[in-house]
Amino acid sequence: GEEHYNCISALHKSMRGSDENASLYWLARMLEGGEDPLYVARRLVRFASEDIGLADPLALTQAVAAYQSCHFIGMPECEVILAQCVVYFARAPKSIEVYKAYSNVKECLRTHTGPLPPVPLHLRNAPTRLMKNLGYGKGYKYNPMYKEPVEQDYLPEELKGTDFFKERKT
Secondary structure, three states: OHHHHHHHHHHHHHHHOOOHHHHHHHHHHHHHOOOOHHHHHHHHHHHHHHHHHHHOOHHHHHHHHHHHHHHHHOOOOOHHHHHHHHHHHHHOOOOOHHHHHHHHHHHHHHHOOOOOOOOOHHHOOOOOHHHHHOOOOOOOOOHHHOOOOOOOOOOOHHHOOOOOOOOOOO
C-alpha cells in the first residue's frame, strides 16, 4: 500500500541527505518487509543519475552492478550488495546539474511555437551524392583532427547562445 511509497521516499531522502544510518534502516525495512530487491535496485539506478550525477559518475556503475548482482543471486544474498550501494550513495557528493539541464531542454521543446528548427546543414550526415550536393555536412569540422578546440555551432540558429545548464525563466 501507501507504506511502500513512503519507505522508498524515506530511503531516497535519507541518501540525498547523506545519512548513511537512516539509509540502511529504510533499505532494511523494505527488504525485511518483503520488498522486491529489483524494485529497490531500479530506484537506485535512477538515484545515481538524478541525485549524484556528475558529482560522482561512478555512482551509475555502482547502481547497475547492484541491479545485476541482485538479478543474479536474489535474496537474501543480495541484501548486502544493496546495502553497500545505499551507503555509497549516502556518502557520495550530490549534483542535480544534468537533471536540471535536461529539464530545461524539455521545457524549451514544450514551449517552442511552430515547427522545431531543422538540424543545421553542417551537422547532417551525407551518405549520398545528392545530400552532399545539397550541402549536408559541408563545413563540418571533425574535432579529433584538430589539436586545438574547434569553433563550431551545434545548436540550431534559433537557439544559438542557449545554455541549458543555467536557470531558465519560467
